[in-house]
Amino acid sequence: MSDSKRIIVALDYAAEAPALALVDQLDPGRCRLKVGKELFTRLGPSFVERLQRRGFEVFLDLKFHDIPNTVAAACAAAADLGVWMVNVHASGGPKMMAAARERLDRLGAPPLLIGVTVLTSLDRGDLAAVGCPGSPEERVLALARLGREAGLDGIVCSPLEVEPVQAELGSAFLLVTPGVRPAGAAAGDQKRVMTPAQAVSAGAHYLVIGRPITQAPDPMSAMLEIDQSLRSV
Numbered sequence: 001m002s003d004s005k006r007i008i009v010a011l012d013y014a015a016e017a018p019a020l021a022l023v024d025q026l027d028p029g030r031c032r033l034k035v036g037k038e039l040f041t042r043l044g045p046s047f048v049e050r051l052q053r054r055g056f057e058v059f060l061d062l063k064f065h066d067i068p069n070t071v072a073a074a075c076a077a078a079a080d081l082g083v084w085m086v087n088v089h090a091s092g093g094p095k096m097m098a099a100a101r102e103r104l105d106r107l108g109a110p111p112l113l114i115g116v117t118v119l120t121s122l123d124r125g126d127l128a129a130v131g132c133p134g135s136p137e138e139r140v141l142a143l144a145r146l147g148r149e150a151g152l153d154g155i156v157c158s159p160l161e162v163e164p165v166q167a168e169l170g171s172a173f174l175l176v177t178p179g180v181r182p183a184g185a186a187a188g189d190q191k192r193v194m195t196p197a198q199a200v201s202a203g204a205h206y207l208v209i210g211r212p213i214t215q216a217p218d219p220m221s222a223m224l225e226i227d228q229s230l231r232s233v
């Protein structure tokens with residue numbers, strides 16, 4: 001893949017100051033940023049605009065999951081913010097995903113539209129607990145098919161599902177993978193993980209990485225080490 005900015009740093013912070021302390025050290029030519037529910041709820045759209053003014057492309061990770069009309073309108077609002085990528089829960093269904101696609105297609109330069117499949121914090125037992133029998137891989141594949149049919153640009157899945165999804169849907173369908181942990185790093189609440197180099201060699205297009213960078217004693221060194229590990233893949 002030609003995009004050299006594979007790392008998307010998840011800015012999961014409780015306040016603006018520590019987030020900006022990291023952002024100040026990052027190079028928008030080397031990585032992208034993800035703003036999720038915590039920071040967006042605290043700081044709102046103006047923080048996203050601030051990051052964009054500094055030259056960063058932003059993945060707005062709000063995982064919209066609602067009726068089609070509401071999700072389509074929320075995606076349009078994200079597009080108005082100028083974000084690079086936005087996402088919806090694929091389990092919201094084909095009509096919801098198609099409504100988001102149709103709304104974004106009315107725009108000149110829409111953000112990438114990505115479907116969240118099975119959260120990387122879930123394993124087979126967790127899926128069974130919410131009434132979904134089968135393996136995470138089977139469910140990811142089923143949701144990936146629905147997402148592609150609805151015209152999504154790609155999906156969020158764990159690195160473990162990258163090869164089977166690409167084998168069926170090809171390499172142009174974007175695969176965005178959280179659940180990335182450098183060797184020896186704490187998995188925390190993530191259950192389906194691989195190292196950054198393993199994820200990229202499996203075929204992941206973008207790696208979402210939070211705590212291994214943001215909670216490292218020296219976040220910038222952690223980021224550069226991960227970046228370096230990808231250059232030899």
Ligand SMILES: O=c1ccn([C@@H]2O[C@H](COP(=O)(O)O)[C@@H](O)[C@H]2O)c(=O)[nH]1
Nearest residue numbers: 010036118119120178179208209210211
């Ligand atoms: O399935 C998913 C979907 C989204 N995420 C988000 O990615 C980051 C991962 O952070 P780490 O600290 O590297 O675990 C986080 O913002 C999640 O909300 C995910 O982990 N899994």
